[in-house]
Amino acid sequence: MVFGFLDEDYGEGMSLSPESGSDDGVRENDLNFNEEIEDDEKDCTNGGIDEDKRFWENQHQLLQATLYRTSSLETRIRNTTKEGLKEIQISNTVCGCGREMATGCRKCLMREISGRIRNEGFNSAICKSKWRSSPDIPSGEHTFLDVVENSSRKKGQVRVIIELNFKAEFEMARASEDYNKLVQRLPEVFVGKVERLHSLIKVMCSAAKKCMKEKKMHLGPWRKYKYMQAKWLAACQRTASPPLLSLGYSAQTAKPRSPAPPKASMLTVDLLDMLPNMAVAVV
Numbered sequence: 001m002v003f004g005f006l007d008e009d010y011g012e013g014m015s016l017s018p019e020s021g022s023d024d025g026v027r028e029n030d031l032n033f034n035e036e037i038e039d040d041e042k043d044c045t046n047g048g049i050d051e052d053k054r055f056w057e058n059q060h061q062l063l064q065a066t067l068y069r070t071s072s073l074e075t076r077i078r079n080t081t082k083e084g085l086k087e088i089q090i091s092n093t094v095c096g097c098g099r100e101m102a103t104g105c106r107k108c109l110m111r112e113i114s115g116r117i118r119n120e121g122f123n124s125a126i127c128k129s130k131w132r133s134s135p136d137i138p139s140g141e142h143t144f145l146d147v148v149e150n151s152s153r154k155k156g157q158v159r160v161i162i163e164l165n166f167k168a169e170f171e172m173a174r175a176s177e178d179y180n181k182l183v184q185r186l187p188e189v190f191v192g193k194v195e196r197l198h199s200l201i202k203v204m205c206s207a208a209k210k211c212m213k214e215k216k217m218h219l220g221p222w223r224k225y226k227y228m229q230a231k232w233l234a235a236c237q238r239t240a241s242p243p244l245l246s247l248g249y250s251a252q253t254a255k256p257r258s259p260a261p262p263k264a265s266m267l268t269v270d271l272l273d274m275l276p277n278m279a280v281a282v283v
Contacts, residue, residue: 052214056178059207063185066199070192077122077147077160078191084116085164085189107143110164114145115242117162122147124162125238131230137221142231146238159194161232166190169231170204172211172223179211194233201228 070078087093088109094100095108110126117124124147133139145162163169167186172179182204190197205225212219221227 052178055210056182056207059182059203060185062203063182063200066196066203067185067187069196073149073158074160074192074196076120077117077162080117080120080122081113081162081189081191084113088112106164110143110145111241113162113164114240117145117147118240118242123149123240125240127236127238129231129234129236131234134226137224137227137230140222140227140230144232148238161190161192161194161197163190163232164188169228170208172208174215174217175208176211176214179207182207197232198229201225201232204228 092100093112095105095112114124114126124145126143127146128141128143130141131137131139145164147160147162149158149160165188167183167188170183170186175183186200186204190200192200202225205223205228208223209219212223
């Protein structure tokens with residue numbers, strides 16, 4: 001697995017720009033979990049070629065505007081995450097489960113990255129969101145990382161979401177070329193504030209609905225805005241844990257353990273020594 005970040009995926013000449021008021025807090029009224037995407041309330045019937053073209057161009061612009069802006073907090077956490085993943089990949093770290101951490105054990109990978117972020121002084125934890133079924137979406141659960149920062153009373157609490165498999169969350173098997181182009185612009189690893197993630201979900205879910213309308217296919221409930229929003233923004237349980245690297249080992253230097261020799265019984269040894277000297281009486 002190749003972990004792509006924002007600064008890697010956009011290519012040369014494209015850079016993340018700092019945003020004003022970089023570490024603004026999240027206020028209760030900023031996010032409404034039951035809020036529906038505005039476009040979802042409209043009948044997205046297929047328009048003309050020009051109208052469809054304008055829609056996809058607008059989605060690309062919205063996606064670019066959302067991803068290119070960053071804050072100093074996001075940048076610091078992103079760099080820590082990037083360095084941790086890079087080191088784990090290079091060393092082929094094997095976790096306590098006996099699998100390569102970067103490719104075969106998502107649970108241990110998240111614990112390791114979260115622990116490394118905590119070692120840098122951030123309040124990081126593994127989050128497990130869980131939501132009940134409703135008439136619109138089925139129940140489900142999702143695991144990811146976050147960092148909660150209490151910068152100041154004025155700005156309030158800032159929450160940064162870390163998703164190690166972000167791009168795959170929006171991939172669809174029979175998507176259109178326009179939708180796939182949009183997905184390809186997403187980073188493999190997302191590190192961003194809740195507000196930024198909220199905007200990205202809106203853009204991608206609106207695009208997914210438009211894609212299915214154009215192909216005259218049904219949009220699965222697990223692709224809807226409410227379901228995707230629930231993955232990262234529903235109520236969750238936070239669990240902090242130290243890094244697991246000390247429990248694992250490098251696949252390059254790991255050697256299989258040789259089986260322990262079988263233990264011999266003292267009674268068996270004594271009998272074997274006596275057998276050659278034993279005389280058999282003839283009856």
